[in-house]
Amino acid sequence: MPLNTEPAIARPDDFYEALIDAHRDLTAEQSAMVNARLILLLANHVGDMEVLREALARARAGV
Template identity: 75%
Template structure:
């Protein structure tokens, strides 16, 4: 059973962060929220494993 990978797996995390920020540039708060929701659903579909997704949801909520 796959588990959530929480270690850095990006070859260039700064490049991803820059792309993420660029994606939200010049958007309203509502548009930015829509982009985030779409991104979450696209990545969840790509992952496709409900156990991993539940683990990610739980992990994301910790400390909030």
């Protein structure tokens, strides 16, 4: 299964708002922990190491 980079969230603004809300009133360290936990949860949901490696490579290439 290739990495899907096409828009797939039906209501992206709602997701963005929920993401911002999840970080509200957190310290930078707590926010980083939330991001790390979210990444691990979503990686577990994806479950395909090839897709995860591609996502990691694409994310790093954008830095």
